[in-house]
Amino acid sequence: QISTMSGKALNIGDQFPNFTAETSEGRIDFYDWMQDSWAILFSHPADFTPVCTTELSRVAALIPEFQKRGVKPIALSCDTVESHKGWIEDIKSFGKLSSFDYPIIADDKRELALKFNMLDKDEINAEGIPLTCRAVFVVDDKKKLRLSILYPATTGRNFDEILRVIDSLQLTQTKSVATPADWKQGGKCMVLPTVKAEDVPKLFPDGIETIELPSGKSYLRITPQP
Ligand code: BEZ
Numbered sequence: 001q002i003s004t005m006s007g008k009a010l011n012i013g014d015q016f017p018n019f020t021a022e023t024s025e026g027r028i029d030f031y032d033w034m035q036d037s038w039a040i041l042f043s044h045p046a047d048f049t050p051v052c053t054t055e056l057s058r059v060a061a062l063i064p065e066f067q068k069r070g071v072k073p074i075a076l077s078c079d080t081v082e083s084h085k086g087w088i089e090d091i092k093s094f095g096k097l098s099s100f101d102y103p104i105i106a107d108d109k110r111e112l113a114l115k116f117n118m119l120d121k122d123e124i125n126a127e128g129i130p131l132t133c134r135a136v137f138v139v140d141d142k143k144k145l146r147l148s149i150l151y152p153a154t155t156g157r158n159f160d161e162i163l164r165v166i167d168s169l170q171l172t173q174t175k176s177v178a179t180p181a182d183w184k185q186g187g188k189c190m191v192l193p194t195v196k197a198e199d200v201p202k203l204f205p206d207g208i209e210t211i212e213l214p215s216g217k218s219y220l221r222i223t224p225q226p
Contacts, residue, residue, distance in 0.1 A: 009117050012148060016139040019112060023074070023103035024084040030074075031143060033103075038071040038146075039139045040162065043107075043118045043132040046125065047079040047087040051156040055134070056104070057095030058159050063102065069166050070141070076105035077132055078113055107132070123153040136162060138169065175226045176203050191221035 010016065018031045030039075042059070044052040059066075059073050066073055079087075084104040092100050105112065113119050113132045120133035134157055138147035146169050151157055168179040177189035191200065191208055197218075200208055204223050211220040 010137075010145050010148065012145055014145050016137065016143050016145045017115070018143070019115070021076075021112060022081050022106045024081055024088060024106070025103040028103065028105075033074070034072060034139070034141075034143070036141050038069070038141055038166070039137075040066070040071055040073045040166075041076060041135075041137045041139065042073070042157070043076040043113065043135045045120070045123055045131040045133070045153040046077055047083045048090065051153070052077070053087075053091055053094050055156050055159075056091045056100075057097065059102065060091065060097050060100050061095055062159055062163070065163055069163070069170060071138070071166055073102045074105060075102065076107050076112060076118070078107050078110050080108045081106040118150075120153060138162075138166060140169075171225070177223060177226060186225055188222050189225050191223055193219055195221075 018029065020027060020029050033039075042055075044055060046052065056075055059075070063073070077084075084106055088100045088104070091097070107113050110119070110129075116135070116137070118132045118135045119130040121130050123131045123133065125131055131153065133153060134151035134155070136147065136149040136151075136157065137145060140146050147165055149157075149162075164184060167185045168183065171189075172178055175189075176192045176195050178192055180188070180190050183189065191204065195203060200221075204226070206224065209222045210218050211222065213220060
């Protein structure tokens, strides 16, 4: 029986609910599986499809990059464990990978897809049932949702961008900065608008640059990446 009751949409800052699920690596309790790491939970429309194969292969190749950031990847689609295991061999072959080192959740009853609002009503399978979109959820070590992005089935994700956002999330949670358009690790940052002028010397001892603007307001304050 496939339910069509959607869950409540999660917002950034919400506690990401725990769940148990069958995966290509056995049954997991999500929180136990995360341990003290961050997680990226990302869904895809279906196994044995071309764009999805490129995506899961890319994530497998990026495992060292996720590890550097303390982030564990986990994929999800509405297919069975048996299907995932068969498809993993194709992903390894396509990506010239010697191993595939993260689990794929088998949500064949669409329980998590509904709970986390991942279903795409425009993407239906042969039985007319909606498939999962390309959802990305980044959950931090406190089990809080830090990033949520939804892509349609026809657009594969840019995982360099997802790593870039994780870098920004991890930098800005401890430093009084925000990262500007197209920022990359090591690039210039913006002093948070909430930082008072009198606190700048203490927080940014190397100084900051304030850009002059027609409004005369001094909000565009640039600093090297702290
Ligand atoms: C794909 O992964 O290639 C794909 C899956 C579903 C719809 C469109 C493309």
